[in-house]
Structure formats: structure tokens, C-alpha cells
Amino acid sequence: MSARKRALALATGVLALVATTSAATTNAYAASAPTSLPTSQFTLTSNYHQYDALNSALTTKLGTASVDTVMANANHDRTAISNPGVAGYVDGFGFDSGDNNDCTNYPQGITSSRDAIGTANSGNYDGHQLILVSWYTTAGCGGAQSRSRITLVDWDATYPNDYRKILLVEPTGTAAAPSFKDITVHAGGVSWYGDYLYVADTGHGMRVFNLKDILKTNTGGTADQIGRQSDGTTYYAHNYAYVLPQIGTITAATTSGTPLVWSSISLDRVSGSIVMVEYTCQSGCTAYPNRAPRAIRFPFASGANTFAATTTATQALQLPWYKLNGVASHNGRWWFNSSGNKQLYYWTPATGSHTYAWVSGGESLSYWEDTTNADLLWSLQETQGHRDVFAVQQATYGP
Template identity: 35%
Template sequence: MYFQSLLRSLLFSPLLPLLFLSSPATTTAQKLDETAFKLKESGYNQYIAPLSQLLPKASVLEVLAATNHDMVALDVLGLGMSYRATRWENSASFNDFGTTSWYPQGISTSADAYDVGTYEGKRVTLVSWYDNRDVPAAENKGVRIAFVDRDKSPDAYRYVLLVEPYSNAGTADFRSVKVHAGGIAWYGNSLYIVDTDNGFRVFDLTQIWKVETGDGIGRKAGGGFSAANYAYVLPQSRTYTPADPPSPGIRFSFVSLDRTTTPDSLVVGEYQPASFTGPRRFVRWSIDYTNRQLITNSAGVATATWAYQVNIDRMQGANSVNGKFYISRSNGGSNGDIISWVPGNLANIAGGALPEGPEDMSYDKTTGTMYTLTEAVNGRYILPFDPTGLP
């Protein structure tokens, strides 16, 4: 990786308006009252137990052993940056690189899952994709997760469909999870997925189920279960929904795990276009490593531990590392930016450093490597880089 030039601007000072990153109608960057941001934890999904008696289980390692798509390693350039990236399969029979039916969004790795950096000895990356087809809601397949085995050569992956167990006329069943999945965070055996206006959905990686072939999602008329011809499903186990939110409520656009705080924490940020006149914020919630759940009070309410109004337009992802933020920003059909910032200080912008369409971010503390990914059609990559090259 090399880094050429950064534009340092008078931004993020608590005393100055954000003249370049935000709409003129927005206010200055400022710390917010974190106690205004609360999430109510649900109980564990009651329909998982009966379904787990009917469906055979598969482990993460079994899914990785059954990968059926290969990635391609290649060099990708941004302005002043180069990446040894991987791109999704683009073959005559399968084209993730250029499909318009599905779009990649969130990224997390085994270094989020466990502090050692591996999951049961494997280096793994998870990436969320949402169904972008213009179809009736009943036909929408929702979200799939690419399980990428980075110990194979080349990197290889297989999809697992997210499902929500529920009662279908009194019978345990499952259905698709229709969210944008703009950010994900893998923590132990829990996978946190942002639900834009509704907080977090959490999925239990100890309950991956094998299903039969079939176009439908859930119980089949003739018996058994299918998931739009995906071989595996991952069930939603609990939710965290906003409780007495401020106005406007926080937009859960992306999320990342911060292992440099004590306790570990999840950081959520907001994507907003330049035309939006409200705030753009970061909010942090602490997470309990013993049960992989947000830290709550006796009423099951998780209160944020930190919140800040930053007012950066078009934020797509962010990592917080030892108090410093690294933010990906999209610029329509042009290259994206990397912004680095320490709260209360000036920000630095690496303009055009990312390819078109940057999204969520993840940080591997064990190697010092940061990851992001891109969603642009025929420009979809997983991009690792060394953040120490950024001021």
C-alpha cells in the first residue's frame, strides 16, 4: 500500500460549522447525551427450539468445507492507495461481480468473532448481501451471508440465507429477513445485523440449519423445509429495538465492533445524503463478552455509552480503533473517500482513496488490517489496507 496526499480541512472542530462535509443547514460537530439512545432487548426466539428438532444442524466449519464459489485476488487502485484485493466470482455460470439482483453491504471477520483473530482455527470473512430485485414482497429472498474461507487458495465462499423463525398459523416456520443489512458485526456465535430504522437483529451461529432444495422459503407443502434453493439457513435469535428514541431517531446504517474499548463495544453510524437537514451521528453500545449480548439493565434496556454528532454526508462504514475513527464515504459514481478523525480534533480526508461504492468496514486487531468492501456493479471487491498510512 502507498499513500500520496491527504486534504486536511478545518472540520470537526467543536466550534466550527462543517463547511465541506455537511449540508449548510446542519449544525456543528458536538458530543451528544448518550443516555438518549436506548435499545430494548427481546427474549430468545421461542421458535428456534422446535425448528431445531426438525432440521439438521451444520457448523460454521461445515459451511466452509462446502464452499462452492471462488474469489480472485488482484490489485485494485484508488487515488494514492493500492490494495491487494479479492473480487467475487464472475464466471459463465455465476456472476456475483456484476449481478444487479444482489448487492453486498456489510463485512465482519473472525477477528471480530474472537480476540485471537480466528474462528475455530480458521480465518473467515462474512459479508451480507441484500435482494435488490424488483419483485413482489412475498418473492423477496431478503439477505444472504457469504461465508468466505480465507485459508483456501483461492479464497472460497458459500451463501447462507438469513431467516426469521415465527408462528405460521400456530406452527413453527421461518421466513426471509427483508432488511438492507448495511452493516454486520460478528461476535462469538452471534451475528449482529443492522435494521435501518429498527435497531439490531441478532442471529445464532450455533443454529445453522441444513434445508432441502426448493424455490420457497420455509415449510414445503409436501413436508420438509427449503430456502430459495440455498442449502443452509441462519435463524434470527433476538432483536434490539429503539426505546423512547430521540427525534429524529438514530438511523442504523452500519455497525462495527470495537475491541479496543473496555468492555468491547458496537459503533453504529448514519448514512445521510447532502439534502438531509438533520444530524449524522455515531452511537456506541457496550457488549458483554460472556454472553455476546448488549449490556442491559434489569429491564432489558441497553443505554448507549457514547454519542457524537459528526455531520458527514454519505457515511457508509466506520471503524473505531483506540479512540480514532476511520470512515468510508461514497461519492455516487466516483471513487469513495477515507476520512480519519479523533473526536474533538480536525479530520483528514483521503479523497478518492477507495474505489466506487465503498460500504461497511471491519478491523482486525491481531494484524492491524482494516477491511472494507465495494458494491458497484462490476466493481465488487473486499479491500484490506493498513490504516497506519493515514494520519
């Protein structure tokens, strides 16, 4: 057992009583609970081969890098944090000072190699136990969204406490002259399942990437250069050394009369599904819908980590809570994070709903299965200057 795993095990045991006691002081039954909606109203259409020809050409031009290679070249140091003010806190980390204080980049989604491959081999993907965080970038402080990226963070004492940024790109051009461009989605949620990375695309559904397809790009040039250059052999990506090209799209449709707002997603490995949630306001919002939000479960094809050509939802809920930036589900249990109310809601049909105190600026949630220690919930904060990524005991927030 690595030093970090021993520390986690010790922390889990020591914090168990403290977490239970602390949670009891903040736990209250919510006044209302989710209600069911017709699942037939919500469908997905998948295309995993949308960019096959372009990606094949890009791979020939640039070559790929494995996750292990990317992490061997990790060039940012993650930092230590203390408890951000939540019951059941186990461990966590921060980004370096540049990322922690950057007014043009904001962390949003979270997933991990435990999502990708489960508990086998301690959740190691390509030899690494990893936390993956999605970010969106703006054109200047407070500007419009201009691109998206992910951060791969080593989470095992076997390796240095490092992380590496990878730019998300959409293939463009032709097979003879392939290129790529920025992806301007909010990247509010991510789910890693097998080799596939699913990224929430607010008004459309999800974009799909493959972690086996990381491309090597040229560094240098100017910060605004992106894609194939005039010499036909140089490919810049805002000085990123690695890019992850989109391979396909998962498109959402509904007959409910109100399109889904894909604010956040997460993986439920037990049922083999992705769950999504909408960020909405009760009233007074101009940039977001003013209505009750929904949470929808979409199953993967049987025994696969891909969706069928057409998928119908297997669970659809209308929620009584608002300003939801995070969702998780596992074994029929649901968690919802409200950044606006600084609360974490827990619900099952059998036990009803509970409300817990949570962090400010809270974003996505990810469930961390563990065969030897307590299961965890991972989350993060987007607040500039206070971007903690942290794990709490799942049992502190619902049985």
C-alpha cells in the same frame, strides 16, 4: 505461517513507505469535526430469546451445520483483484462473475473472525479465518428489497479460495409446525462477536443471529419457495442449502425527537461496543433524511458479547459529513466512509479530523487487529461489476 500470511506480512512491509507517501498527498484537515450529543438520549432494549421455542423446533426438524462443515461445502470461487485505487492497499478479493455482475444482489456490511474472537489462534473461528459480507436482494433489477443473506469467505491459504452463501431467515409458525420466512432488511452493516452476528435493521436497531445455529435445508424446488412445505418435512430456502435463523432483536429508542437510522455498524473490540452511523443527505434527498448524521456507541454488558436488557449509549456524536455508508472505531479513533463523496474521514478528539481519498461505491468498514503485522481496515464496494473486498493499512488513515 501460511503462504497468505507470509504474503500479507511481506506486502505490509513493502507497502509501508508507499502508503505513507501516497496518503500524504490526499490527506487534508477537514473544515469541521464531530460534536458531542447527550448520551442519555439513546438506548437499546435487547431480547436474545425471542425465537427460542421456534428455533429449538427447527433444529430438531432440520439439524445444524458447523461453520467448518459449511466451508467444507463452499461452492463459489473468489477471484483475485488489484489495488482498487487506495493508498495503503495490502490485499483483497472479488466474488465470482455471477455475484460481481448481479443486478439483484448488493454487498453491504463486512466483519470477520478477527472481530468474532480477536487475534487468538490467528483469528480462526471453527478452524477458519473468515471474512463475512452481508447482502440484500431485490425482486428483479431495481426492484424492492426481498431478502438478505451473508457470505462466508475463507481467508487463509490453508483452505481453498472459496465462499458459501447463507440465507438469513426469521422463524415463523408454531413449535409443532415451525417454519421461516425471508428477512427484507437492507443489511447495511454487520458485527460478529463471539458466536453472535448483529445485523443492522435500518429503522429499528439490530437483528441477532448465532453462527452455531446454521440450519440445513432442502435444495431443489423453485427459486421462490421458502419455509416449510405442505408435506411437513421439506424446507426450501430459494435453493440455499443453509439458512441462519434470527434468535433475537436489539431495539433502539431515542428521546431526541429524531429516530436513529441504522445504516451501518461495526465492532470495537477494545471498548467492547458496537458503533453505528446514519446515512443522511445535506439536502435534496427523497429516500434518506436531509439533516446532519449521528454516530452512537453502545457498550456490551461487562465482560460479555451480549447487550444488557437495557443499554444506554456511552458516546454520541453529531457529524459534519454526509452519505456515510461505513463506520469503524478502535482505541478512541473513528473512521467514516462517505460513498457519495468518495472520502474516508478520520477523527479523534485530540487530533481533530482528517480527510482521505477513498473508493467509489464504498460500503462498511471493519477493523482487523494483528499482533505481528500492521492492523488493517477492511472495506468493500457495492458497484455492480466492481465489487472489490479489500484491506488497507490502518496507519495510512490516521495514526
